[in-house]
Amino acid sequence: MRGILSAQGLTYETRSGIRLLDEVSLDVATGDRLAIIGPNGAGKTTLLRMLAGTLRPIAGMVHLLGEPLAGMRPVKRARLVAVVGQTDQPDHRIPVRDYVALGRIPHAARRPGAQDAAIIRQALDRTELLHLAGREMGSLSGGERQRAQIARALAQEPRILFLDEPTNHLDPRARGALLALVAELGLTIVAVLHDLHLVSGFATRVAILRQGRLVASGPVEETLDRHVVRDVFGIDLLRLPHPHEDRQLTVFDIPLTRSTGAFP
Template identity: 85%
Template structure:
């Protein structure tokens, strides 16, 4: 299976010379749910933004469907990828339906009014928002707002959906529900996740960053092992039999200590 998104030796340095990401290469294949993980400051969001085309790398290249992303017109890119970022701040006064409709901007005048309405309605239904369509964005809970942002992205009809820490500020049950919804969309997903407990149930592949470098990349079961977790995060990973179900539990043993650095 050929990749639909490919990054080659991606490097990003700030104007002051700080290297946030250095020499990262990876491929994303159709149907992947790739989780980018790593400790704070590892370069996760920077890498995601370079892959999505919202940040130009200092060096290296990204190819999307075999074309250089840097040369792709913004409208063409927006018809292929959608991004839900950490800092998205929709106008609190806009209705959920009108906010989701903003996702149709890259497709202006390409379909009839009835077709446009059907696409928006489908995006609302897939994110379980029809009953909230008339509400103002400012009246939504955190989980509802995240679903509205994903619905807007779906209205773009993307081939790849990028999510930057989509479960931030949600309670544990809402985090699981949101990622279950995303996993069922049938899209290729690239997501930055900070909660390791969510990774095994959501991702098909992971990319592990440490200090801006890619230290591991591959299928979750093969790549997320105790040696990688201890080296990168300084905690232990345990796989234990579930006491009530015929499956394993992945447990991260996080000690309550003052130290925040990974063990040597």
């Protein structure tokens, strides 16, 4: 095992026998920002949940800091791992500050102290939510709500942060801003990303799934090439010079035509 997280032979089936993940193995090093990508139904969220310890595989193992995740006490896991899911629905009436404070539950005694308050304030500050701390969660915009969920996760002081499609329902500019914020946190990140255009700018490594199997895994520029993208997604990847800056643009050519098998 290298780094912080290691998975060997992860396999998962539904009760009806449908295999959602098939013998997936990968490593995540400390400081990695790993993007898990693939078509709809490829097993991305299933893999994320197993890596985070919220879903147990029928075969295979996950090790976190060298310890089997399945045998780790929930409180210890919650001090190491934070998860921001795509279906999180916080109570709309709860103030932002109190929502973020929920992240201290794995650490705090019966009465949160001054250190907990300082950590909560820092989480709000890092996600630019201090000025909204007294607002109710239901009054926030989509981007503000996503930042509040990340602030709650930061309040856990995790070693690794898991994000399941964190840019859902955000406009293009807000997507870029949210991932830029996450990239600057200095944490090890594992994120399911639906928008391929965001991968190169955010991730240091990528894991590509298709029909529950790991097709490729490695550094983004080496792994996300035109042949893999064409084979897995059925679209073209182009790398073009930026017209105004000294860098390349990664462009995905998505034709607006209907084709057999395009829908899940």
